[in-house]
Amino acid sequence: METSFRTKNVSLTEEHRSLINQKLTHFDHIVEGLDRIEVAFYEERNPRIPEKDVCEVTMHTRWAVIRAKGSGIDVIAAVDKVIEKLEHRLEKLKGRLIGRSQPHHRPPKPPEKAFDGDGLDEMALLGGAQIVKSKSFTIAEMSPAEAALQMQLLSHDFYFFTNRETGRPAVVYQREDGDVGLIDANERS
Numbered sequence: 001m002e003t004s005f006r007t008k009n010v011s012l013t014e015e016h017r018s019l020i021n022q023k024l025t026h027f028d029h030i031v032e033g034l035d036r037i038e039v040a041f042y043e044e045r046n047p048r049i050p051e052k053d054v055c056e057v058t059m060h061t062r063w064a065v066i067r068a069k070g071s072g073i074d075v076i077a078a079v080d081k082v083i084e085k086l087e088h089r090l091e092k093l094k095g096r097l098i099g100r101s102q103p104h105h106r107p108p109k110p111p112e113k114a115f116d117g118d119g120l121d122e123m124a125l126l127g128g129a130q131i132v133k134s135k136s137f138t139i140a141e142m143s144p145a146e147a148a149l150q151m152q153l154l155s156h157d158f159y160f161f162t163n164r165e166t167g168r169p170a171v172v173y174q175r176e177d178g179d180v181g182l183i184d185a186n187e188r189s
Contacts, residue, residue, distance in 0.1 A: 001028050002036040009043040010053060010075065020079050024057070030090055033062035041075060053078045057086060064093060139169065147172045148180045 003021055005012060020039060028034050038058040044051075051071040055078035059066045066089055070081030141162040142150070151159035151172055163170040163184055171183040
């Protein structure tokens with residue numbers, strides 16, 4: 001792991017550098033693939049700010065760049081605040097990565113209710129998920145090519161429209177191979 005220091009209007013002694021380096025090396029055990037750490041110090045010139053020394057740390061890993069900023073009455077106090085923020089962010093990020101890669105670490109889903117035949121249980125249909133947001137909008141009538149252009153202009157993965165050629169609802173979507181797909185609704189029989 002490589003650590004680099006930058007200072008502006010702050011004097012940083014060799015003793016400070018070794019102490020800061022020692023505090024930052026424990027992140028090597030928390031984060032695998034920690035390539036380098038950039039530490040920047042500067043001083044706020046506003047007389048109304050009591051905590052003038054500011055520390056910014058940028059950690060470069062294989063899979064993310066993590067930044068934190070803290071201020072204190074001296075350099076070491078600023079570093080301690082930054083380390084607290086970094087520990088919190090790394091634990092949060094590590095939890096997300098573990099949850100994504102190891103399904104047994106995910107929180108258990110609530111038990112699904114049995115279908116009683118009287119009606120549909122929406123929670124069971126959604127697999128325990130809830131609909132938390134809904135949108136409504138007017139559906140424009142256009143050709144699939146125009147819809148694909150609108151999708152790209154909006155930077156979306158799909159675009160819902162009324163197909164001018166068929167007069168029915170349709171969706172264009174971005175395929176993994178880079179092409180665009182079209183889903184056109186059939187009339188009910």
